[in-house]
Amino acid sequence: MFLRTQTVLVAILALLAGWTQDARSQQYSLADWMTVSSVGDYVWSPDGTAIYYTSNAGPSGTASIYRVAAGGGESTLLTRGQQGRRPEPVQQLRISPDGGTLFFTRAPYFQAYTNVYRMPVSGGEAEALTFHDALIQTDPQPAPDGRTLAFWARTGAGTKIHLMNLDRPSWSRLLLDDGAEDRNPRWSSDGKLLFTRAGGLWVLESASGDPRRLVDDDFAGGVGGGVWSPDGSRVAVTHGASGFGQIGVVDVASGRITPITYEAREHGSPSWSPDGAWLAYTRSDEGGMSNDVILARADGSGESLVLTSGKGMRSSPSFSPDGSRVAFLESTSVRTSDLWTIAPDGSNRLQVTRSMGRIDPADLREAQEIAYPASDNISIPGMLWLPPDFDPSEAYPVLVRLHGHPGQWNHSFRLLTQYFVSQGFVAVAPNPRGSRGFGDGFHDLHIADYGGVEFDDVMRVLPFLESLGYVDMTRKATWGGSGGGYMSFVIATEAPDAFEAQVIRAPVSDWELLAIDRFGAEGRAWTANRTPRRERSEFGGSADEIPEEYYRRSPIHFVENVTVPQLLIQGLRDGSVPPRQSQVWAERMEEVGKSDLLTYVELPDEDHGLRRYKSTRLTRMELMTEFFAEHLELPGLVVR
Template sequence: MGTAKEHWSREPGRWEATLMPEAWATIPVIATPKVSPDRTRIAYSRGYDGRLDVMVVPVDGGPSLQLTDYARPQGPDLSQRQAHSIAWTPDSAAIVFASNQQGKLWKVGAHGGPSRPVEEAAGNHHSPAVSPDGKWVAFVAEREENVDIFIASMDGSQVRCMTSTDPADDEYVAEPKWSPDGSKLVWMQWPHYDMPWDECALVVADVASGERTIVASGERVINNWPQWSPDGQWIAFMSDRNSGHPNLHRVRPDGSNLESLVYERADHLWPCWSPDGASLAYTRNEDNENQIWIWSDGRARKITTEPGVHSDLSWIDNTRIACIFQSPLAPPDIWAVTTSGERSQLTHSATGGVLGGDLVLPEVISWRSRDGLQVTGMLFTPKEQVPGKHPLVVHIHGGPVGQWNKQWIPWNQYLVQRGYVVLVPNYRGSKGYGREFMEKLYGDWGGGDLEDNITGAEAVITRGLVDPEKVVATGGSAGGYSTLICMTKAPGVFKAGI
């Protein structure tokens, strides 16, 4: 007869895990890689133990160098504000970053040395972009309810607002980028009462005159992630104007010749031009993965297949692309991917506790909600299975306009190793499935999405693995609100919430 400890340890939900919280808590967060203009190094942000730093790593691999100390970069917010913190100077000698020092821009040498402030204009500043001649930096300035694009001389002596100062023009702005000749800026803007996934337009401004032209817009249409072609003749961007999904488009800087380059019912993101301007790389959201595709000569082709999420694309040269890659098996790191699909890892954030963690890939599943809507999610199941005995955790994403993909979520792995089954549903309102699916949540938060989560749990229960009396909801931010809704509106299904 075994001990009480041995008896309880055999119950699913009480198993000993090999991936411990201490292991994933020590993993640094790698984000926002930016290839230097001379194509030799990649700058990125590294978050660890409550602080962020600007780092550089050679494009061919090698040790990373930490550049920041006293002044450190702000964290990126690529979802709601589309904010980033790092930009190279055109001579590749320095990096400008949005700092934690009263929200101002600072500059640090790319080979080391002290950091110095660039400007002291009012507000919190982010998303810097240095002009091709190296004399000016454009950035977003947030001052209470006002959000504008400014340019400042690199010595801080001159600052000028490029957006409208009329209070009636209540727009949020993001992503300023210089044209290759330095004469124009492009940025995206959307109504202050909306979000960038609801409606946004692209604006091109003449830097000398300040004259602004909207080059891509539309009611309830998104036009975002603008990227100048190397010759300045085109602006590539993503728009859902045709398919209901953000697809790859391009337009002339004067707003003419707007055309769709790839039309399909799949979401695209992260467009970027090759240095010779012959190709456009982007990611395609498919089967809860984000794979890299290349458009060239009127045709698109897929170059990656590794299960996971590719993001933050930036060409190293005409044959290699730097990106962030993460998966359920590996935390985010910088990788180089060739146009023929060969891969090399440039940063290494995983610890031994993660590499030896015996992790699992999820299964993509779908089910019908009460009203017949098809909903998709992912199911994580333990390698050892005890039919009818596993507790079920329904892990609800935030946003609510978010999406679970095959990304690095170590808590899911930890729960699975303890003997839980974990469902991560992409309920109505999630992005990645087109505007119609996303807008089904409007005016109905806590209604149809609750039914999606309930029917997802029921679909898992019918498989016979889980104990229907041990179903738990969990989530953060909007997922925390949804957890509250699960517990208060469906206590017969969800016995607990976290």
């Protein structure tokens, strides 16, 4: 069955009756769940009195800019879209040094193809500073004098940093025209410009000078992620040669580096205190599926201080301009991403934004960390969600979540997962080899075997589920998107009887076709950090070099094996996986007489993640509820 919908549901799905759970797990309607939003980027005002942030809390569900007092309270919506135009999500929020202007990017057409905008902090309609919708123009960085904006663009010639005069925006000029690929410009307080080139950090100290490499490559693997100290004399960097992200500080004059961290945990997002004495950053815990905000001395001395506690995912720590607070984003398995601040000594923790809407986190059950052995006894980590009123003597239907590549399941909030768990499902989310967050060694175990070793790791979740004793092994479904959509197809063709249903988003079905699309379709296949290419390192070579491997790894060639019902949802503005991957699967299913097993839904105005609009979230929840009710034989699963 083929459906093409707009971003609002074009048909009302039938309500089903009968199956009920305890009142606590059933108290929230779909309308209640639609009130949950999340916070994305944020910046402090230079005087520290306010914080500007992006959130999808508005009626459309598309990320917009808000202002809130640093101490919390009511937020004010600042961005207004043009009448009659589709809303465009705001990304990469920045603020001018004088605090008067906000800079950000939007993508009018495809999700990665951003233009640069500015807007007064009082709000209103944004002014487009760039408008080349066939290029990626990204990462706006206002200079300390407020008169120049640096950004970088991806073209057929590679990536280049551009400079624009903000007094009179017009044609931008190249920072450097020496044939190298440059990106990620960062200004120091005294006007030096840091950027990345060839896997390292470079600095340009004056407009008339030549760039120099910040750190000689004595440290294998180079350094990245540069953040200037307040006085411009040092740069906080990240370094990955240990297999985990570490943090160090580079003296700009000498190039000498001082390691700040060295342990088998992921570290990232360094931020300086205003006096340059301290760094705030994130550090994963031993399990790798939760992290904390850490404070450490910038000279490498003394012990570090853990500012946060409990399982969750924190990001983007940032000192207030006076150094009295550290802001960060936090998400847990029962709380969506919100903005918090805390004193540098770990006291006086404050929630600045509140994005859970009408859902009380106390009514949700926190996810658990699990691990089970792979066929070669390597431990496969993952997450497990149980219904709020869980009874181990009952038998629950189960959803096996499959993440994209190279994603990770962790202690962050998953709205749709929590919704279905609240309806009486168990959900399990394995992190097979190739997942991120557990070090390069675990990730690289899948190299040249993408879709092989991960398939085995995922399938080993079945004996684990059976061992729990409370999972109904006759009501199992997979649910995955992108790389998880590909894995869904691998399961459907390699183990067609293993599951009773599959929900699939934006999958890869034909690797050779994908290689052709990425090579030949410049516009649709690019992202800011990826150029079109034929090679797929996951298979060990290009489609021209090992065509038989691409054939064997492409589920499109084995559709005849499929026996499991599938709900396949594809956004037609997808900039990561071309919609043709879903379309050829639907065509092939019809050719072999299996169209009765497939419900195919196209969303013309949606992106890869199907998260542009709030109405898309509602559409997915309704479609999935109806699909699970039918194919997992849950006749009373209710759309409320």
